[in-house]
Amino acid sequence: MENLLFLVHRIPYPPNKGDKIRSFHFLKHLSKHFNVFLGAFIDDVNDAVHEEKVKALCSSVKLININPKVRTCLSAKGLLTGESLSVPYYDVAPMHDWVADTVSAHQINKAFVFSSVMSQFIMPYENMSVIADFVDIDSDKWRQYAGKKRWPMSWVYKRESDRLFEYEKEVTLRADKVLFVSQKEADLYKTLIGEGSSVVDFVNNGVDVDYFMPSDEFASPYPADKKVILFTGAMDYWANADAVIWLVDNVLPTLRELDVPVVFYIVGSNPSAAVETLQKNKDVVVTGRVEDMRPYLQFADVIAAPLHIARGIQNKVLEAMAMGKSVVATTYAMEGIDADTKGVVVIDEADGFSRELIQMMKMKSFVLENRAFVEEHFSWKESVRKLVSFLQ
Secondary structure (H helix, E strand, O other), X not given: OEEEEEEEOOOOOOOOOHHHHHHHHHHHHHOOOEEEEEEEEEOOHHHHHHHHHHHOOOOEEEEEEOOHHHHHHHHOOHHHHOOOOHHHHOOOHHHHHHHHHHHHHHOOOEEEEEOHHHHHHOOXXXXXXXXXXXXXXXXXXXXXXXXXXXXXXXXXXXXXXXXXXXXXXXXXXXXXXXXXXXXXXXXXXXXXXXXXXXXXXXXXXXXXXXXXXXXXXXXXXXOOOOEXXXXXXXXXXXXXXXXXXXXXXXXXXXXXXXXXXXXXXXEOOOOOHHHHHHHHOOOEEEEEOOOOOHHHHHHOOEEEEOOOOOOOOOHHHHHHHHOOOOEEEOOXXXXXXXXXXXXXXXXXXXXXHHHHHHHHOOOOOOOHHHHHXXXXXXXXXXXXHHHHHHHO
8 A cells, every 4th residue: 555644733533523523534544545654733631542543543653742822822923924823833843853754764755634734744845745635714714703803803813814825825836636625615715716726626524424323222411391402512612602602692582582491502522711601591501521422412402503603514513414403503504515404494693593493493303304414415435435536
């Protein structure tokens, strides 16, 4: 088998966040076709225990621990150099050294880069064939953040959007192929990029439908006397926090006025202080990290995805649909999924969101049409086959 350099900004295990789900499945399947030399960072101390899981899939692994607070401070040098803050955040000398030694020792001439910022490690190698998976248009997410913040952070985020977009264009001109998480995301990037758009393509996210499947073995984690609205996701991610705060502030009051007996569960790791504070409301529960998300999905009455900042495809929506759950979501949350089923409603206005939650809670608990949609359109098997064909 050929040797492949695989660089990713975060250790691809455990697959418990959107980017890690994608990178893990890519790694698992690429290891069947290539001798994988993996370089990655660990930004969560809880992930360090999973090193052996990753090593089992690779010929060689280099994992470097980074402290997010320290790296954020160091990334500020971008303000002096005129570059994006995201690039110096990952500009770690030991990773440059490992890449240089690995490429030389194993005569590697093919690389798969996960996240545009990891491209900095292969830029010096002119003869390296490079597939770069941008996943989302990160620069556009910063643009969205800028629109939600006051000065001076609005200025910082707008600057980051502009600088990161320039870097994304530089990588696009260097790479043999640049990938996104959906055709819609790829098409948008093509309209923005102009020159270099011919190398832009997409590989859909997928869902492990054998894992995300209802089971009689699961027990309900919820109180029996309430209807449950569920939101899932990493709760230290600002877009997720923004979504649940919006629902608590704008949707729950309407449900209270109508005397609908609901409880809103927010299930996901590392809830921020702003998210924890939501529990001052008696009809809001913040769980933090849970060992298994499936019982929470299976026994919820409806899944809410009220995102107002997003790019690409939301795994939380696909996983809920794979479990056969009804979903009420905003336009941003459904971008790239295009699910035309009775079990999914897309609406952005707060009163309408409340109304649709009530209607969906009246539906049967398992929506076969939602699961069938995911099985047909978001299979990891097909997505990875496409990725391997690009690399080969």
